[in-house]
Amino acid sequence: MKHNLTIRTLSLALCLSAGISLVASAQSFNKAKMDSLFMAIESNNKGMGSIALSKKGRLVYTKSIGYSYINGDKKTHADYATKYRIGSISKMFTSVMIFQLIEEGKITLKTPLDKYFLKVPNAKKITIGNLLNHHSGIHNFTSDSEYLLWHTRPHTQAEMVNIIIKGGSDFTPGSKADYSNSNFVLLGYIIEKVTGHTYKEELQKRIAAKIGLTNTVYGSKTNPDKNEAYSYTSTTGWEQESETDMSIPGGAGAILSSPTELNMFIDALFTGKLIKKESLEQMKTQIDHYGMGVFQVPFGSKKGYGHTGGIDGFSSSLAYFPDDSLAIAYCNNGTVMSTNDIMIAALSIYFNKPYEIPTFKTIAVPLADLNSYAGVYSSAQMPLKITVTVKGTTLYAQATGQGEFPLEAIDNTNFQFTAAGIKMSFDAAKNEMTLKQGGGSYSFKK
Numbered sequence: 001m002k003h004n005l006t007i008r009t010l011s012l013a014l015c016l017s018a019g020i021s022l023v024a025s026a027q028s029f030n031k032a033k034m035d036s037l038f039m040a041i042e043s044n045n046k047g048m049g050s051i052a053l054s055k056k057g058r059l060v061y062t063k064s065i066g067y068s069y070i071n072g073d074k075k076t077h078a079d080y081a082t083k084y085r086i087g088s089i090s091k092m093f094t095s096v097m098i099f100q101l102i103e104e105g106k107i108t109l110k111t112p113l114d115k116y117f118l119k120v121p122n123a124k125k126i127t128i129g130n131l132l133n134h135h136s137g138i139h140n141f142t143s144d145s146e147y148l149l150w151h152t153r154p155h156t157q158a159e160m161v162n163i164i165i166k167g168g169s170d171f172t173p174g175s176k177a178d179y180s181n182s183n184f185v186l187l188g189y190i191i192e193k194v195t196g197h198t199y200k201e202e203l204q205k206r207i208a209a210k211i212g213l214t215n216t217v218y219g220s221k222t223n224p225d226k227n228e229a230y231s232y233t234s235t236t237g238w239e240q241e242s243e244t245d246m247s248i249p250g251g252a253g254a255i256l257s258s259p260t261e262l263n264m265f266i267d268a269l270f271t272g273k274l275i276k277k278e279s280l281e282q283m284k285t286q287i288d289h290y291g292m293g294v295f296q297v298p299f300g301s302k303k304g305y306g307h308t309g310g311i312d313g314f315s316s317s318l319a320y321f322p323d324d325s326l327a328i329a330y331c332n333n334g335t336v337m338s339t340n341d342i343m344i345a346a347l348s349i350y351f352n353k354p355y356e357i358p359t360f361k362t363i364a365v366p367l368a369d370l371n372s373y374a375g376v377y378s379s380a381q382m383p384l385k386i387t388v389t390v391k392g393t394t395l396y397a398q399a400t401g402q403g404e405f406p407l408e409a410i411d412n413t414n415f416q417f418t419a420a421g422i423k424m425s426f427d428a429a430k431n432e433m434t435l436k437q438g439g440g441s442y443s444f445k446k
Contacts, residue, residue, distance in 0.1 A: 029350045031061065037345055037357050038063045041337055044360040045234065046418070048334030050078055051346060052259035054327040057267045061350075062260060066334055068229035070238050076224060083215050083228045083256040084331035086316045087249075087309025091184045094251040095132055095293025096269060097191050097206050099279040102128075106194050109282070116190050117161060121169040128190070130173050131183040132283075132292035139167030140180035145401055154247045157189055177288035181252040184293075188251020199251055211268045216257040219246040228256060231313030232334040235406060241313035253311050259329035266306065266320045267327050297321075299347050308339070315339040326350070337418050363409040370395050372428035377444035379435075386435070386444060397424065 041047045048066025052059060062080050069076040101107050109129035113136075117123055122137060130136040141147060141163050155163075164182045171178065188199045195202055200218035208216050215227075222228045222243060232238040246254040257265070268274050275283075283292045284305055297304035297319040306319035315332040317339050328346065332339050337358070348355035370390045377386045384399045395415055398404040407415035407424060416423045423436040431446035 029061075029352060033355075033357070034061060034346065034349045035063065037349065038065050040357050040360065041342070042066060045238075046337040046358075046360055047332055047342065048078065048232065048238070049084070049330060049332035050080065050082055050259050051330045051342070052080070052263050052328070053346070053350060054260075054263040054267060056325040057264070057271070057327075059260060059263070067238075068227065068333065069224040070230070070232065070240070078229060078333075079227070080260055081215055081227055081258055083217070083226070083258055084316060084333055085219060085229075085231070085244075085253075085309075085311050085314045086255050086257050086262065086318075086331065087253045087311035087314060088181070088184075089257075089262065089307045089309040089316055089318050090249070090251065090253045090255040091293045092269070092307050092318070093203060093207060093255055093265070094184050094187050094191070095283055096274050097202055098128065098132065098187055099275045099283065099292075100206055101191065101194055103276060103279060107190070113186070116193050117186060119165050120161070120186070121165065122173050125173040127173075128187070129292070131187050133287055133290045134177045134179050134183055135174050135287070135290070136180065136183050137169045137171040137173045137175070137178075138164060138180050138182045138186075139170050140178070140182055141167050141185075142181045151244045151248055152242055154245045156247070157192075160185060160248065160250070161189070177290045179290075181249065184252035185248075185250045188254075191251065199254075203255070207265065207274065211264060211273055213257070213261045213264060216255065216261045216265065219254050219256045221246075229314075229333045233313050233403075234334060234336050235404075238334055244312055249311065253309065257331075259331050262316075262318045262329035262331075263327035266318055266329075267325075270305075270320050270322060299344070299351075300353070302351075317343050319343070338421055340421070341418070363411055364393070365395075365409045365412050367393065369412055369428070373426040373433070375431070375446040377433050377446050379442050379444045381442045386433070388433070397422075 042065035050064040051062065053061040064078040064080060064082065066078055067075045068078040068082045102109065107128055109127060111128045112124055113120055113126040114123035120138065126136045164186065167182065191202055192199055203218055207213065222230055231241040233241055269280065283294045285291060286296055294305050295307055297306045302321050302323065304319040304321040309316040313333065313335065315335045316330065318329045320327045328343065330339055330342055345355060373395060374388050374390050377388065387398045389396050395407040396404050397407055405417050407417055409415055414423065414425045421437055425434045433444040435442045435444060
């Protein structure tokens with residue numbers, strides 16, 4: 001049985017040497033099977049990261065696989081307290097702080113953007129509410145190809161605002177929705193302007209200190225001595241990714257946390273410890289499929305809420321299912337098996353749904369067949385060209401302006417890159433290739 005996730009029983013309490021405890025859950029699940037899932041992922045080098053599941057605010061399962069730091073033979077194993085860059089899950093924290101300011105009477109959902117940033121296009125027409133649910137029309141600066149040329153360098157608030165201003169407007173505010181990191185970068189700055197304190201200080205005061213988070217912080221340059229993870233890409237081995245300078249994503253994606261603390265955060269959010277019920281309902285309300293810092297997360301017949309995050313080589317997912325009082329978070333710093341697939345697997349096991357643990361068996365394709373697939377492919381359906389090459393006994397693909405990635409053989413003609421949910425089918429006789437991703441199918445010709 002397949003479940004869609006949009007975007008990772010103990011009879012006695014067990015005490016871990018790390019100093020956290022797992023408690024018996026009203027939801028009986030096959031812990032041994034959950035362990036087997038993550039053992040299979042780790043032993044086959046299909047991912048590195050940490051997962052946590054909590055029921056009614058109590059931790060019922062946690063597991064860490066792989067390493068937080070790799071430097072030659074020096075490797076540091078990840079653990080439950082390892083801090084990961086959580087990317088856009090940061091938007092949930094930003095949204096909570098905005099609603100706290102609304103409850104304090106310092107701003108409203110109708111407060112216009114021009115009160116703080118007059119020169120942003122359409123600033124007089126854009127409201128705080130528009131920013132929160134991506135209805136502002138402000139161009140998403142991370143979509144620009146030039147972004148990867150400067151994302152590792154520090155930027156001031158003035159420089160970031162100028163980049164957003166130059167990006168212009170993509171549509172009339174309120175007319176539709178389109179995801180834009182620019183919205184939450186501006187919301188982070190608004191928090192600073194309204195409070196007179198830095199985002200980092202407000203995050204600590206308004207959320208971390210209030211609910212006892214010690215591993216949830218505003219990020220800076222990665223420090224492995226503080227149990228902060230680097231991210232890695234799997235090629236012939238784990239290769240370290242470049243680091244976005246955290247002055248850039250700000251309120252849109254600059255927070256570090258662990259799955260255990262992400263669960264503490266979302267449980268506190270849904271049990272009224274951070275904002276009022278009325279504010280939470282506004283966060284949850286979906287307009288054009290966008291909430292205010294929150295998305296719906298369906299799993300079969302169950303309805304959850306949460307957010308996903310991706311930055312550099314990190315991929316994270318956080319969800320809460322109110323009817324089950326269940327929080328689940330997975331933070332990935334080495335993605336091969338997709339975070340979405342891991343979340344589906346973990347939820348399937350937790351809810352005792354049919355699920356078969358993948359074997360990750362690879363198929364050896366004859367070198368002559370691999371060579372027949374090599375070449376440059378183009379499509380009438382999209383502007384990208386895809387270059388396919390052979391290195392050793394592995395097929396690699398690279399789209400225009402993007403990094404190269406390895407393709408794993410499903411059979412002699414079908415290949416996949418699970419980290420991005422890509423499947424590619426080749427017909428050498430016709431010099432054709434079909435690419436499938438995200439429910440779309442695209443025809444390419446060599």
